[in-house]
Structure formats: structure tokens, C-alpha cells
Amino acid sequence: MNIDLPPIALTAGLSAFFLALSIMGVIGFLMRKYGKIGTRIQKASTGERSSDVNLFRQEQLSEIDWMNSLLKRLPFVRSVHRLLLQASVPFSVNIFFILCIAAPICSYLILKELISYPWIVACCSAGVAAIPWIWVTMRKDARRTKFLQQLPDALDALARALRAGHALNSGLRILADEYGKPLGEEFKITLQEINLGMSMERALTNLMERVDLPSLRFFAVSLIIQREVGGNLAEIVETISYLVREHYKLIGRVRVLSAEGRFSAIVFILLPIAIAGAIFYLNPTYLNLLVTHPQGNIVLKVGLFLMVCGVFTMYRMIKIKV
Template structure:
């Protein structure tokens, strides 16, 4: 059996499973969700009030609507990572759907590599690149949402500081944030406040907030609140200092971006220059440039050049990506 036939068969199975997952996702109606919530609330009502019992009220989401597939995904670390990306980016769909989509795109890349280039290593590279596209989409969604959260954080901390100075409790200050600010920070603080109101410890609720939000500056706030609750101190002043620290980090990050702008622009030009040069040479002399993909030596040179350029782009990106 040829590799192309194997890829076709496996791709067909993946498409079928992906279609079944999408159909089950569309047919998931609200009545089923209401029934699950009522069952969990009923279980909570019959359970003794302990710290562990409040887990019954936490949001639970399955990785797939197919039971056996959901059980299989629950044991995979990559599925857990994708599920976290979905939560952090507020993306639609389930973990199983994205994994099947990765498999489908990977099969398409492998098929194109085998049928067009007739090289196994090209099929592997294309499968990896296309299979990573859904993960890249989830990462972009997450980064966009976390950036919006980060931009809102200084104003939120200032509001909480003023509320605490005015005599409000910590819960009241969080309620003001959830009412005054839009998503993402308003929704995340609202969920944390709901967990605290249901009886969860503040430390654990803030840890859950850090799990949902991947922002380094938020850790300063959570750790400071936890330490203040154990040792005492002026929480309003602590929150105000954290807000000033976050703003100073924003200023430093802006300076770093300005100083590294030349390096980033040079990396962009160096990455685009070979393609621009090849395009101009092809317009001037098509027969001369066509040797790069019509002869065996030209193809090998092209593949080697692409590989070297990829390594160069990765190195330049790491050089200009300065952490603050």
C-alpha cells in the first residue's frame, strides 16, 4: 500500500470525526447545559459544606462531545494545553475539534508533499506547518486577550485602591471592577468574585484567576493580597504601588520597543529580500530562474536556502524579542 493511499484513508477518517464533532457541537442545545447545572447544584445541596465541595460549582467543560474521545483526550497533556489556550483566549469550539482539525491539515500537508514534491521530508515539514495552524490561531487569540487584560490592569488597580481608601471591602472593590470594566478583565474579576461569594478561599480564587490569565503583572497583585491577608498592612497602599509599578513597566517596555525597532525592521527586510530578488530575476529572465525548480540541483539548492532562511528568521526573531 502506497504512502499516498494511507494518507488518503487516514485523512478520510479524520474528516469524518471532525464532521461528527462539529455536528455534535452545533446540536448541543441549552437544555442539556441547564440539566447539567441543575444536577451539579443538586449534588452540591446534598454534600457537606467543605472546601472540596465548592468544586461542584466550578465551570466544567468537556474536551469532546464524544464520550470515548473525551476520555482519551483527558489523559493527553497536549489536549490539556489546548484546552487551556481555548479558555484563555475565549475561543469557540472544543479541544477535540481543534485536535482533529490539526490532524486534518497535517494530512493535507503530507499529501501535498508526497504528491507534488515527491519527498518524504517535505511532506513531514508541510504536515507540521499546516498542523500547527489551529494552535497558532489559539495562541494569537490568547495573546490578543491577554494584551487587552494587561492594558486594563493599571486602571483597575487604581480603582481598587481608591475604593479601599474610601472604606469599601476587598470584595466590594472587586465588584466595582466587574461592573465598571468590560471583558476581559471585568469578566475574569466577576468570575473570581463569584467563586469567593460561593465560599471559596480568597487565596484559591486568586490562584484560579492566575490560571485563567497569563499576565505576569497580575501575579504581583495576587501575591500581595495573599501576603497582606496573612500579615496585615495597608492593602490600598499596596495596590496603589502595584499600579505604579505596572505603569513603569509599560514605559520601560515602550522604550525597549523603540530601541529594538531598527533590529526588527532589519530582520523583516532581510527575510523578504531573497523573495523580492527572486521575483525580480524571474521577471527579467524566466528561463534563468526556472532552473531553481525544474532541475534536481536547483530544487536541492532551493530547499537548502529555505531551510537556512528559516533558521535565520528564528535567530533574528529571538534576538529582537527582548523580555521586559
């Protein structure tokens, strides 16, 4: 393959630039994270109280002031920030945007030197651009599932603490101390907000924003209403715990009943790709017409489009909201 030096130099330079930019962002985050940890350890060893926690400051979208101001002006950034918050990812919005921009650009610059079909390169680069969003969404779903698994037992523990005479804040402290991530972590943040002067209603609203879960929203709204109109809080929490546990059981039954459909969808998605890969490995010239002939390109593009439509249709069929 004859490749001129300037395209190679341009590809290498731009790839190195965006890679270095991404690495610098990650390193900067790690330095800030572990620097704060070291400062807290030093203060704890000297008996000083930590004063670097300020939950009332404005949410930072970037550690760089001018970029933070720029991101706040964009209307869609708030939704992205909420998504990252719900997924509990260890980086800010600006680093996420850097990854989303740098990954497809680097893949495009590399693939265009290896593949002579621009539309294939564009499709692959678009797929690479979707990887960070897919990863964040999967992390968010996994975190919601784990939270839902912990929630019924946590509500039972809270109800027992309330019946034993503990105040609501003390019961929430038990949940924060006794349960691991993500439930314990989220209730610990809620308690920090309350202890620093935030109202219970606002702290619970922030909790609902961080954890996009209908069962938790039901619990938080019930607490807010109970604080306004009164009632037996322990009995309310026990009832919510029963409803959440039954809801979780229903989700499990739905997953069992839809398991066959999910498996069939995976087979239908992977089967054409596996067959095409096997044919290309055994006889590469057999598929040449699909990429070299104009009509073959049309057939291939139509097939890929129909396959995407089929994947979307099967996803909608097996995705049952409970």
C-alpha cells in the same frame, strides 16, 4: 497532467471526511453554546434562577465522555488546555486537535496531486499544521496585551473603592461590571467562583492560570499574602498599580527602541521570498535547476534551512523580555 481516478477519489473522500468532521465539531459547539444561551433567556423571562453553572466540576477536555477520559490520560494535554484557556478560544481541546490533524492531512492530499516534489508538499503541510498553534499563540498574546492595558486603571479603581470603605469582593465586582473583556470577564469568573464557595486563594490562583501575566501574578500574590499577614490593602493596591503602570511604560519604550530591528527582520524574511516569486513569474525556467537537478535540490534545502535559522536568530534578538 495525467491523474488516475482512484487517487482523486481517495483525496476527495478523505478531504470530505475530515472537513465534515471539523464542521460537525464546530456546529456541535455552536449548538451547545446558543442552546445554553436560549435556556438562560427562557429562565430569565420566566423568573427562574439559572442552576446550570457549576464551577467545581472537572474541566472538560471534550464533550464526548470516552474522548474526555482518553485526553485526561495524555500528559501534554493539560498544557494544551491551559494554552487554549489563556487564549480564550471558543472550542475545546478535542476540536483543536481535530483542526491540527485535519488541516495538514487535507493540504497534503491536495498538494500532492498538484506538486510533484514530495519534500515541498511535506514542508507546506507542516506549515499548515502550525497555523492553528500560531493563531492560538497570537490570540493569547493579544489578550495578554489588552489585559495589561486595562490593569493599571482597574487597580486604581479598586484602590479608590477600598479607600471609600468597600470590601474587597465589592471592589472586584466593580471591576467586573465596569471593564470590558478580557479584564472584566476574568474578574467576573473569579467572583463567581468565590460566591459559589471557593476560597479567595484558590480563585486568585485560577485567575493566574487563565491569564499568564507577571503583573497580575504580582497582584494576586500580594492579595493572598495580605489576607494572611494583614496590612493596608488600599495602599498595597495603589503601589502595585504604580508598578504595573511603570512596567507598561517600560514595555512601550522597549517596543519603540526595537521597532527598527523588527522591521529589518520582516524585510530580511520577505525579501528572498519576494525575489524568488518575481523571478519565477518573469522567467519560470530560470529556477528549474533548483527543483529538477539533485545539486539544485541540495542548495535549495540548505538555503531554506539557513533561512529558518536566520528567522529564529532574528526573533531571539528582537524578542526582549521586560
